[in-house]
Amino acid sequence: MQNTRSIISINELEVVYNTIYGQVRALNRVSLSVAQGEVYGLVGESGCGKSTLGLSISSLLPTPPARINSGKIFFKDFPITDLSDDELMKIRGTGIFMIFQSPLNSLNPVFRVGDQIAEAIQVRIQRENKHFNLQEVYNYGPIENQGFKSAWNESLKKSRKGLRNWKNSEVISEVLSTLESVRISDPERVANSYPHELSGGMRQRVMIAMALSLRPEFLIADEPTSALDVTTQAQILNNMKSLVEKYSTSILFITHDLAVAANISNRVGVMYAGSIVEEASVYNLFKEPLHPYTVGLLKSFPQGNKRTNKLFSIKGEVPNLASLPPGCPFAPRCSQAKPKCYNDRPQLIEVERNRKVACFLYE
């Protein structure tokens, strides 16, 4: 994936939450980049900062209490960290879209499912319209607010004219065909249902259908299958793969399930206590994990072919993010920890081609 253009690149992002217990550092100088058409799997335990990363990219962090301390996020080389809501609006949807963990709450309970998808289709049509040129607006960056805004308004005005020619029946038929493409057998019924009338898996499929109708360049999927059973999970993953195949969408797939990450991703990043500790292609990571945490994580995965009485678990506990030790955050739980590990923080360095690890064992 070397020479392809990156859709999202994150540079030394640091996010803190101000809580009554003090400042919690949820993300500690995280850097990563996702190329076009790539699926980046982000794995890690609960509370390691995976969701915070996803919310920061879509600029949905609850501020306050959260705050981006330092670092920048680039969407197609365009910095998006300092944009206002009005400016973000045009990047969201067709640029960046997000699917949340709980399919129960991510659809508006008072509108029919079909209307909510139609809304997404209309957003896309409005932007796809030949008058609406996203690039034209980007060219004003890096953020000269006035020029940016007027370009945005100008292209929006033009595209509204285009939208009037769009027939409602075409939107409806697209809603139905999108629902069909996520393997919903009776799209008419589903489109006319309210979210509460559908099962969890069905609702998550509707969210994927929404993503399909937006055709975003970058999709953040925050544990989209965690609340679902295994068969539904497999179908949802297939639906997401078709999004990559059809529209070469890049996906940041956040999950705690290693099997799911292995199934869908091209590249996997392992997160621990707010930092990425290892990054490698799926094959390499599962074949030969480098970081002691990754090794432990893979070992804790139950093996079907082995008869063991007890599941392996990494000893010790996840450190408190409000008071991280100065050294490697994993050092207190690491069996190979050296004195140096407690004092200095290892950097994420490239040890092989396309393979990064943050550990002093590989320096």
Add this chain to the structure above:
Amino acid sequence: MSVTTFVLRRLFMSIFVLLGVTTLTFIISRVVVPNPARAWIGPKPNPDLLKALMKKYHFDEPLYMQYFYYVIGLFTGDWGVDPYSSIPILTEIRMYFPVTIELTILSSLISILLGIPLGILSATHRGKTWDNAVRLSYLISTSVPIFIVALVLLLLLGYWLKIFPVSGQLSLNVARPPTITGLIMVDALLTGNLNAFIDNLYHMILPSFTLALSSFGIITRLVRSSMIEVLEMEYTKTAKVKGLNKNKIFYKHCLRNALIPTVTIFALLTAYFLGGSLFIENIFSLPGMGRYTTQALLMFNIPAVMGTTFLFALIIIVMNFIADVLYALLDPRIALE
């Protein structure tokens, strides 16, 4: 279950509530004044006259027979006769009720127009100056008793500043429009008498505003808290990340969800307004149900008290019913349960 079945079922349940209300009204009135005829006839009564009066109002019969006559009367349109004026209670209510309707409608309008925008403002500026100002204002206005608010406003705006008239429905030089519905404003409009309409509205503003002032806080508080809740919901995030514009996110996706719980408190507010009319109508000398009820209470006019209590209960039941149906229409999740 469809909305129609839901409505029918809710209607059926209301009948039982109504029967419960008749029982309660009857028991309370009989406990307070076991034999009202004695109070009406004055000291040292003529025994024959007392006997005749008791017979007329069925006070000489056992309680269950009295209750039977009362319920039958309620549903056949015979709500009893005012023992002082000898006018049927229903006729009297028909005279007094329009003023209260005007007062209640105007107060609801003012408190909605005041309460909902303030609640939204407060929620979107959470923790900032606007929010604190709004919260302080509704805290003060709901915690000060309504008769104090009424007297202060009357003194300030009516007596000292002379912006609003202090009492009555119409100025002395304005003729009352012919009675069609009983509501002066509606009658004035029907007869094309714009002058009387404006004059009546002008007289009603201060009492309605007073009533609204002490109740808008209920709406503001509810709108504020449900709006804050909705703004943090995941579907709001979905709407945002879909690339919708601010107005669509706010007015289409958030407001509708946030206003659903607000609908239910209109029933509550009606009860509040009817209770408040007891003070407001006496302070502003308006010939409405509140004033009629207080006077009936002071004179042991039991048939009138029973009539107004039943009417108030009926209104509150109807408002509750409307709120439930509206709730079901607004929130698709309700009707199915």
